[in-house]
Amino acid sequence: MSTSAVSTPLKVGSAKLPSRVTVFEVGPRDGLQNEATPVPVEVKAEFVERLVDAGVRALELTSLVRPDRVPQLADAEELLRRLDLPEEVRTVVLTPNEKAVRRAVDAGVREIAVFASCTETFSRRNLGRSVDESLRMFEPVVEYARRNGLAVRGYFSMACGDPWEGAVPVEQAVAVARRLDDLGCTELSLGDTIGVGTPGQTVALIDAVVAAGIGMDRLAVHLHDTYGQALANASAAITRGVTVVDASAGGLGGCPFAGSSTGNLATEDLLWHLHGLGIETGIDLHALAGTSAWLAGHLGRPSPSRAAQAITQAMT
């Protein structure tokens, strides 16, 4: 059977599409962080190497958090030591505080990320402080990173809705994006952390962020598939001009607050989509699906990605 999308010209109706999209792979961090049983460091390293071999050129590798808080990522420095990736691969490490960014610089990390919330409730539950307090905490983090020549990715999460607060007003999310921009973040990632958004809201938010002076080329979208909306939202974002889309191999991950087992937008579903639209990614979909299948063997459960399932089944 056919295992490639039909490639069409770079447009949907009259909307022109970008010729290339960067798939920002978050599986190693956002995905594996949510595993009940920590994944051995050698599996993580091989996972990253296989992703890069498949053509992935932008990844979030791990997070320099307190090992007692997130045991799944307690091996962050060990993982970084094991990896020897080509210079052209963007590798990002999440650093919640000053101590973490110092560890990152010491470990030779080239790019860091900070993770802010657009809502007070999630901020207090996830970061243990208010939105403003967390942004002030990030000031020296970003400053230290930039002074050491590192790029900084800033997440503004819960941008569409919050499990406790409901719908998030566009202005509230834009305000957090602007604060991250003011801090010196080089790229901003719009996070629908619980996957409640739909394209009208997603595009309105993108437009508002761009209107606030943050260039479309510095904006990424980070979408979860809790309600099956992730790819439709990504598609709307790309049609609007966004060229960086976060995704996790095999749809790994899952927001522990979403009350659902579904995770990030699956890289395979996204690749099928982009390649079908004639958009280049540089990634080999079949190699990527093979990597997800290999990891699924280690995790002991199949990938939730539709495309990964269909391709893996066709290959076996």
Add this chain to the structure above:
Amino acid sequence: MSTSAVSTPLKVGSAKLPSRVTVFEVGPRDGLQNEATPVPVEVKAEFVERLVDAGVRALELTSLVRPDRVPQLADAEELLRRLDLPEEVRTVVLTPNEKAVRRAVDAGVREIAVFASCTETFSRRNLGRSVDESLRMFEPVVEYARRNGLAVRGYFSMACGDPWEGAVPVEQAVAVARRLDDLGCTELSLGDTIGVGTPGQTVALIDAVVAAGIGMDRLAVHLHDTYGQALANASAAITRGVTVVDASAGGLGGCPFAGSSTGNLATEDLLWHLHGLGIETGIDLHALAGTSAWLAGHLGRPSPSRAAQAITQAMT
């Protein structure tokens, strides 16, 4: 947690959206036809009644096929006898041949459907005859139905790609749609039967069908989620002006030729999307998800719909 999409104005960026979309529920036929073990007729009847109670106003109920060929639907007439649905509910029965349409008229059916293939290989494998032969076979079927005052839905399936033939040229799919139109079909449903399409192709095909003289108001889309593309394609179709979208409760079904267990676009994922876009459907999403959960209990496995899973988990 939030279990409703955030409702936004009726637009995605600058694209205006329809204020109302008809969700055409195909679970009872396209879904249950693919169950390994036939579902008891009383469960089917209750399933249909629950769907209607949830607000569904257009359904494909069953198919009047040979019981030895499709034992899952051998109870078609018994099911029709048991149901007593309000007049305003569109109920469709698939009728592959003249004998079937006569049975349908005798059973008091108000609308039938015929199912054509856009590709020769699928036509021969699924219908046992060429595309042209099958369309000629439908001539007296549609004629008899129309003469008896029945509406006729015509599916043109494998419209985007075929497991054996690969990509289907737009002209090839449009030619089959035109033949169905010429036969007298009142509504046409564009079927991406193996779920390989992406929005560029889907929209190009919609535009070509409309350019061939088939009004947008008579066009539906029937999308499978094999590669996770169904909702993104539905979203693009709706943004283009399509106002009838086929879906199955809980994502029931699955094309036996797709090499994957995934089925139709899930009604729940579609409803979340439409309601989030501010588009009316008349359907209560939570009641619908409850119906899927109830049926999942009978089928002995959870629904593959992301939204159904998330909502069911939040309700329990």
